[in-house]
Structure formats: structure tokens, C-alpha cells
Amino acid sequence: MLLYWNKYAQRLGDKGHKIMESLLKISDPKLEGTTIIHELPNDGSKLDFESQIHGLLGYLRGHLHNHDITIEIVVNETIENKFAFTPIDKFNRLNEINPNLELLKRTFDLDI
Structure with a gap:
């Protein structure tokens, strides 16, 4: 079957x-x-x-x-897989993938 x-x-x-x-x-x-x-x-x-x-x-x-x-x-x-990501969680995950994201955040004084 x-x-x-x-x-x-x-x-x-x-x-x-x-x-x-x-x-x-x-x-x-x-x-x-x-x-x-x-x-x-x-x-x-x-x-x-x-x-x-x-x-x-x-x-x-x-x-x-x-x-x-x-x-x-x-x-x-x-x-069903459920994920609850906060903006900080998303930023941290993306920062792990590309550490230059932290530099971009500091350079332009961005908030998460």
C-alpha cells in the first residue's frame, strides 16, 4: 500500500x-x-x-x-514544527551566518 x-x-x-x-x-x-x-x-x-x-x-x-x-x-x-523567533533571535541567527552584519548594525547605528 x-x-x-x-x-x-x-x-x-x-x-x-x-x-x-x-x-x-x-x-x-x-x-x-x-x-x-x-x-x-x-x-x-x-x-x-x-x-x-x-x-x-x-x-x-x-x-x-x-x-x-x-x-x-x-x-x-x-x-507541525512551530518556531517563534523574536527579532533579536533572527538577528543573532543571521549574524552567525554573516558576522559582517554586526559591523553594519554598528556603522549605521541600527536597532534590532
């Missing part, structure tokens, strides 16, 4: 449907009986996924020769 899941994602990516491809690849689905459980990071992703689910179901049912397959979508907001 996972092989055909990834093949379908690749096929969508080749056709330019990058959002759906990324939603399919965001996590590996789990198979419980004939139900495929797929975790997504938020409700917006779930809505996008559900709008395209019929093509995926048709592809999987045909290639796996099992017309009882269903897909259950679970929203799990913990899989």
Missing part, C-alpha cells in the same frame, strides 16, 4: 500538483484492516486533502485490487 501511496504522490508532483504531493508525503499512512489512517498537521490541510481524496482512493483501489479501502484523516497539530 505504501508503495502505491508514494507512486501516486510522485505522479501528482510530476503533474505540478505540489500541494497534494506534500500532503501525501507529510507522514507515512498507517494501515488498519482496510482503513488507511493518514495524519495531517491542521484542518486546512485536511480540507485540501479531502478535496482530492477521490482520485487517490480510485488509484489505490484499482492497483491494490481492493474496493473496500477507505481513508481516515487525523489532524495532529504536534507534527
